[in-house]
Amino acid sequence: MKKSGLVLAAGLILGIAASIRAVAGDCGKGNSFTAMSELVSISGDSGKVATIISYISGADFRSEVYEGQGKDKKLLSTTITKAGFMYMLNPAQKTALKMPLNSPMAPAHKSEGKPQETSWAKVMEEQKKLGCKVEDRGKQKWEGAEYELWRVTNTKDKNYVDYYLDKSQTVKRFVGYDAKGKMQADTRIIKSETCKPIPKDALELPADYQIQEMPSIPAMPNFKGHTPE
Numbered sequence: 001m002k003k004s005g006l007v008l009a010a011g012l013i014l015g016i017a018a019s020i021r022a023v024a025g026d027c028g029k030g031n032s033f034t035a036m037s038e039l040v041s042i043s044g045d046s047g048k049v050a051t052i053i054s055y056i057s058g059a060d061f062r063s064e065v066y067e068g069q070g071k072d073k074k075l076l077s078t079t080i081t082k083a084g085f086m087y088m089l090n091p092a093q094k095t096a097l098k099m100p101l102n103s104p105m106a107p108a109h110k111s112e113g114k115p116q117e118t119s120w121a122k123v124m125e126e127q128k129k130l131g132c133k134v135e136d137r138g139k140q141k142w143e144g145a146e147y148e149l150w151r152v153t154n155t156k157d158k159n160y161v162d163y164y165l166d167k168s169q170t171v172k173r174f175v176g177y178d179a180k181g182k183m184q185a186d187t188r189i190i191k192s193e194t195c196k197p198i199p200k201d202a203l204e205l206p207a208d209y210q211i212q213e214m215p216s217i218p219a220m221p222n223f224k225g226h227t228p229e
Contacts (some may be wrong), residue, residue, distance in 0.1 A: 033058070038191040040069055044183035050076075052187075055198040056060065062202045068200050089209060095189050096205065099214040120150075120169045127152050142173065159184075 039052045051073050054063040060082040064067035066073035078089040081101060088097040124134045133153040142164055153160035154220050158179035170192070176184040205211075 034195060034196060035192065035194045036196065036198060037189060037193075039187050039189050041185050041187040046093055055202040057203060060203050080203055080205065087205060087211070089206070094209050096204070096209045096211045097214055098211050120165060124150065124152075132153055137162070147172065152154055 035054075035056045037052075037054045037056075039054070041050045041052060042048070043050070048067070049069055051066040051069045052063055054061055055065070056062075061080075063079045065076045065078070067076050067141055068074060075091055078091065080089065080106075084101055086099050086101055086219070090096070093096070128134050133151075135151040135153070135154055137149040137195045139146050141147075145166070147164040150163045150165065150168075151160055152163070160177050162175045162177070166172050171189060173186070173188045175186045178184055202207050
């Protein structure tokens with residue numbers, strides 16, 4: 001994968017992880033939560049559609065990125081985070097790039113094994129503590145329904161993400177923009193389940209993959225509104 005593709009993919013995956021954690025349920029006092037989510041993301045540059053299927057367990061997660069959607073979608077890459085590292089798998093070449101998770105993800109891993117905050121207000125307070133600017137943008141209509149619109153802005157590079165919450169305070173859509181307001185990706189949550197078992201091997205690395213190590217995740221232009229450095 002080219003470096004530019006790696007940067008964009010890593011940014012997208014971190015954005016998805018943040019969104020899933022924001023809506024994941026508390027699966028019992030003192031227990032790790034589990035969640036599954038299916039999202040469809042539309043690129044702001046090309047208009048291409050991608051499907052992202054993710055599984056989360058405690059602080060670790062797996063995301064599979066497909067070209068297209070539906071039964072004809074094609075697997076492009078798989079990303080797994082566990083034990084403080086991100087692994088970006090290339091199924092065509094049977095390789096995996098391994099890199100340490102940088103500071104934006106550190107708080108999530110410190111809370112491994114504990115229930116995640118599920119109140120949207122608490123999630124937003126966490127983003128403020130990370131140095132983000134959080135704005136309640138009021139009501140917004142989308143596809144005939146009314147949603148709460150929240151904007152989270154990275155105060156360093158001014159990139160931002162708009163989150164659409166339904167009446168149950170569940171994120172149904174999040175849209176990433178650059179500092180000039182150009183839409184980078186429009187992501188809709190098609191399916192979301194919490195507190196149900198995920199596949200046993202979801203967080204396991206294939207034994208036949210060659211792992212290549214990288215020193216760190218590059219600076220990411222997308223989806224940094226909720227994951228500042």
